Amino acid sequence: MAHAIEFRNVSKQFAGSRNAVERLSFAVEEGTTMALVGPSGCGKTTSLKMINRLTDPTDGEILVQGRSIRTLPLLELRRSLGYVIQYIGLFPHMTVADNIAVVPKMLKWPKAKIDTRVDELLELVGLPPTEYRYRRPRALSGGQQQRVGVARALAADPPILLMDEPFGALDPITRLRLQDELVQIQRKLHKTIVIVTHDMDEAVRLGDRIAVLQNGHLVQLGSPATVLAKPANDFVADLLGQDRLLKLLRKTTVGAAMARSPITTDAPRIGEKASLEEALLALLATGMPGAAVINDAGRIIGSLSAAEIVGAAKAAAC
Numbered sequence: 355m356a357h358a359i360e361f362r363n364v365s366k367q368f369a370g371s372r373n374a375v376e377r378l379s380f381a382v383e384e385g386t387t388m389a390l391v392g393p394s395g396c397g398k399t400t401s402l403k404m405i406n407r408l409t410d411p412t413d414g415e416i417l418v419q420g421r422s423i424r425t426l427p428l429l430e431l432r433r434s435l436g437y438v439i440q441y442i443g444l445f446p447h448m449t450v451a452d453n454i455a456v457v458p459k460m461l462k463w464p465k466a467k468i469d470t471r472v473d474e475l476l477e478l479v480g481l482p483p484t485e486y487r488y489r490r491p492r493a494l495s496g497g498q499q500q501r502v503g504v505a506r507a508l509a510a511d512p513p514i515l516l517m518d519e520p521f522g523a524l525d526p527i528t529r530l531r532l533q534d535e536l537v538q539i540q541r542k543l544h545k546t547i548v549i550v551t552h553d554m555d556e557a558v559r560l561g562d563r564i565a566v567l568q569n570g571h572l573v574q575l576g577s578p579a580t581v582l583a584k585p586a587n588d589f590v591a592d593l594l595g596q597d598r599l600l601k602l603l604r605k606t607t608v609g610a611a612m613a614r615s616p617i618t619t620d621a622p623r624i625g626e627k628a629s630l631e632e633a634l635l636a637l638l639a640t641g642m643p644g645a646a647v648i649n650d651a652g653r654i655i656g657s658l659s660a661a662e663i664v665g666a667a668k669a670a671a672c
């Protein structure tokens with residue numbers, strides 16, 4: 355897989371202070387999501403802003419789609435990047451449609467193409483065009499505004515999406531819903547996404563890989579399962595919280611862990627797409643040693659024991 359983004363020994367020092375980012379190296383593969391996570395001030399936003407050149411590194415090199423961004427014309431670079439921030443900054447006097455159409459208009463797309471694109475994007479982010487096209491941002495909830503922000507970032511179909519705490523200002527329920535929607539959108543569009551968050555749960559839910567930053571340093575880089583199972587140090591373990599093993603079970607599906615030997619006893623039934631956490635809870639609730647795994651059609655296709663749940667969690671960590 356090609357690297358969509360690569361950091362090579364990147365450092366950033368703002369005048370008169372210690373390095374905000376210190377020799378950061380990592381790569382984001384095309385079509386995957388990288389979550390940059392860590393506490394306030396650890397250098398997440400600075401790292402993101404160096405990708406779209408809102409700020410430049412003091413040292414090191416960043417490549418986007420294999421090319422150094424130092425030599426890439428700024429307009430060309432920015433066209434390959436969609437940018438979503440916490441307070442999306444929709445233009446209040448413009449309709450939802452016009453807000454989404456800003457970049458296509460700049461690119462001088464024909465009107466019919468813009469109209470079709472706006473409708474397509476509104477559908478994608480779950481805002482029926484007939485209802486929302488002509489609304490002003492003030493007539494939308496925070497979650498709806500954030501959806502419009504995502505639609506706007508996707509308007510000219512950039513291959514890369516940079517997201518800085520995109521759901522940070524939302525209540526927990528709306529936040530969860532938008533995280534799920536982003537996962538669905540990503541399944542359809544296969545963008546390369548870099549998302550900044552201080553919330554480890556969000557990083558685990560959205561990231562194919564997680565980069566944990568502390569004081570500008572990369573302290574761990576790995577899949578959510580690896581980070582959950584083997585935090586690099588106490589700092590990462592603290593960020594993950596006491597329930598990190600439960601989170602690990604939440605990340606793994608029954609289908610990935612089951613044995614392909616169907617059982618037909620009165621064992622509880624569990625769907626193959628359910629998480630291991632749900633399976634474990636089903637076993638605890640019924641007191642049974644194993645569950646029968648069923649597919650979407652309700653047919654038994656395998657079995658899952660508590661021992662297999664533990665084994666799968668361990669394997670996920672390798």
Ligand SMILES: Nc1ncnc2c1ncn2[C@@H]1O[C@H](COP(=O)(O)OP(=O)(O)OP(=O)(O)O)[C@@H](O)[C@H]1O
Pocket residue numbers: 368369371374392393394395396397398399400401552
């Ligand atoms: N324009 C700037 N001038 C001087 N220092 C800055 C500037 N921007 C960021 N910093 C400093 O760089 C460090 C990293 O900041 P950054 O915004 O990247 O952190 P963050 O991890 O995104 O934090 P938060 O989650 O609070 O947004 C901080 O110490 C911050 O004070």
